Amino acid sequence: MTVHFPFDNSYAALPDSFFARVAPTPVAAPRLVKLNRPLAIQLGLDPDLLESTAGAEILAGTRLPDGAASIAMAYAGHQFGQFVPQLGDGRAILLGEVIDRDGQRRDIQLKGSGPTPYSRRGDGRAALGPVLREYIVSEAMAALGIPTTRSLAAALTGERVARDGMLPGAVLTRVASSHIRVGTFQYFAARRDDDGVRRLADHVIARHYPDATTAENPYLALLESVIARQASLIARWMQVGFIHGVMNTDNCSIAGETIDYGPCAFMDAFDPKTVFSSIDQMGRYAYGNQPAIGLWNLTRLAECLIPLLADDQDRGIAAAEAALGGFAETFNAAYQAGFTAKIGLATGRADDLALLQDLLVAMTQGQADFTLTFRRLSDAAIDPSDLGAVRALFADPAGFDDWGARWQQRLAAQPQDGAARQAAMRAVNPAFIPRNHRVEAVIDAAVNREDFAPFGQLLAVLARPFEDQPEFARYADPPQPHERVTETFCGT
Numbered sequence: 001m002t003v004h005f006p007f008d009n010s011y012a013a014l015p016d017s018f019f020a021r022v023a024p025t026p027v028a029a030p031r032l033v034k035l036n037r038p039l040a041i042q043l044g045l046d047p048d049l050l051e052s053t054a055g056a057e058i059l060a061g062t063r064l065p066d067g068a069a070s071i072a073m074a075y076a077g078h079q080f081g082q083f084v085p086q087l088g089d090g091r092a093i094l095l096g097e098v099i100d101r102d103g104q105r106r107d108i109q110l111k112g113s114g115p116t117p118y119s120r121r122g123d124g125r126a127a128l129g130p131v132l133r134e135y136i137v138s139e140a141m142a143a144l145g146i147p148t149t150r151s152l153a154a155a156l157t158g159e160r161v162a163r164d165g166m167l168p169g170a171v172l173t174r175v176a177s178s179h180i181r182v183g184t185f186q187y188f189a190a191r192r193d194d195d196g197v198r199r200l201a202d203h204v205i206a207r208h209y210p211d212a213t214t215a216e217n218p219y220l221a222l223l224e225s226v227i228a229r230q231a232s233l234i235a236r237w238m239q240v241g242f243i244h245g246v247m248n249t250d251n252c253s254i255a256g257e258t259i260d261y262g263p264c265a266f267m268d269a270f271d272p273k274t275v276f277s278s279i280d281q282m283g284r285y286a287y288g289n290q291p292a293i294g295l296w297n298l299t300r301l302a303e304c305l306i307p308l309l310a311d312d313q314d315r316g317i318a319a320a321e322a323a324l325g326g327f328a329e330t331f332n333a334a335y336q337a338g339f340t341a342k343i344g345l346a347t348g349r350a351d352d353l354a355l356l357q358d359l360l361v362a363m364t365q366g367q368a369d370f371t372l373t374f375r376r377l378s379d380a381a382i383d384p385s386d387l388g389a390v391r392a393l394f395a396d397p398a399g400f401d402d403w404g405a406r407w408q409q410r411l412a413a414q415p416q417d418g419a420a421r422q423a424a425m426r427a428v429n430p431a432f433i434p435r436n437h438r439v440e441a442v443i444d445a446a447v448n449r450e451d452f453a454p455f456g457q458l459l460a461v462l463a464r465p466f467e468d469q470p471e472f473a474r475y476a477d478p479p480q481p482h483e484r485v486t487e488t489f490c491g492t
């Protein structure tokens with residue numbers, strides 16, 4: 001039985017300097033843990049065949065499907081502010097691209113499928129825990145409506161990988177609009193390969209930003225478009241309490257998708273200084289720093305593009321600076337619109353931002369749970385005089401009362417009726433997010449007891465984040481003090 005992938009590969013047609021041709025390394029005992037059947041169908045793949053032995057072999061990297069590109073992409077990147085001129089897919093292989101049912105080109109990549117010329121000192125492998133974490137969090141993001149790479153499958157390799165002890169090895173099949181990053185541009189720019197930068201920019205315009213083709217300055221339009229997409233993406237992260245954790249330029253997608261779920265996490269109690277990543281000791285990628293870091297990363301992209309922006313360097317720099325100025329504008333507009341919707345304001349007023357800011361300050365002081373605060377405000381939207389369930393989330397409930405009274409007054413000036421307001425709020429304030437302690441419990445069951453039922457259950461709950469699902473209400477609860485997870489690891 002053969003599994004047909006309708007490949008239509010464009011990246012592999014770029015010059016040889018863009019990638020290394022390399023095959024995944026066969027593994028001892030491929031076993032499928034999970035297939036994302038709806039996504040398989042969306043990609044034009046046969047889910048039944050993917051679940052067969054031959055399918056598992058492909059998804060674990062043991063068998064290469066016909067027509068696969070099988071390349072590791074070259075890229076560079078700033079890691080925690082330090083430039084590394086060569087990173088590249090050290091443990092990932094791009095099988096190829098397919099055109100999905102909506103006509104969208106999507107990359108299909110194996111992550112954890114063995115060494116490549118870019119592996120440096122790594123083994124090219126992935127452990128089961130980080131594979132499940134990425135699967136869960138990326139699919140939760142998709143269900144929240146936030147641009148993200150997707151997870152098509154998780155497969156066991158039947159081999160052990162050496163991390164903190166020996167752990168079960170696994171491969172994640174990742175799907176993305178593309179895997180081109182800010183760091184991909186940096187790779188060519190650092191080599192003074194102007195032709196490489198231009199070829200890449202042309203590829204990206206054709207693939208992701210076709211409207212830029214007809215702009216007066218297509219490369220400037222490209223830069224502006226990437227800036228706008230990243231600005232609105234990061235605003236979306238802020239609105240669900242998501243902390244990416246490793247916002248290196250090599251983890252910053254040109255298509256504006258969330259990519260590379262390493263030590264990422266959703267916040268429980270709100271505090272803008274929150275950091276989970278064990279390797280982020282300076283708090284560079286703390287929740288509240290994400291917009292500034294996004295702009296920093298895009299500035300690195302702009303630097304790469306300067307030679308394309310104008311014949312004259314000074315004019316190129318001026319154009320890049322003007323484009324980067326657009327970040328704050330797009331981010332602020334998206335941030336404000338999204339957060340005012342979260343507190344039920346359908347029409348804007350000049351003082352709404354202050355109202356929002358004051359809530360966030362009260363939440364920080366009161367260590368209020370981010371997700372539940374907004375969800376319970378939604379529940380109170382019909383009768384805002386009853387804020388008991390919201391105030392109970394604050395360490396010092398009286399610290400919330402002043403804000404609660406102002407909110408009631410502000411709502412009274414809104415044209416919407418309570419029921420419409422509640423429906424609108426519940427559609428933007430999820431009940432269920434991938435809480436860290438739940439993710440860790442799923443990983444523990446899978447890694448230590450080979451029990452994948454909790455994984456499937458958590459995925460099912462997170463697929464419907466805006467519905468109450470009373471039978472799974474406990475999944476909405478913040479961790480008990482003894483369940484709290486304060487640190488997450490890359491696990492690479």
Ligand code: AMP
Nearest residue numbers: 087088089090091119122123124125492
């Ligand atoms: P990440 O922190 O996952 O964004 O990865 C940063 C760089 O390290 C990328 O070039 C990865 O391909 C590489 N890398 C991460 N883990 C491994 C591994 N186990 N083996 C080889 N390369 C790796």
Ligand code: MG
Nearest residue numbers: 250251259260
């Ligand atoms: Mg990465």
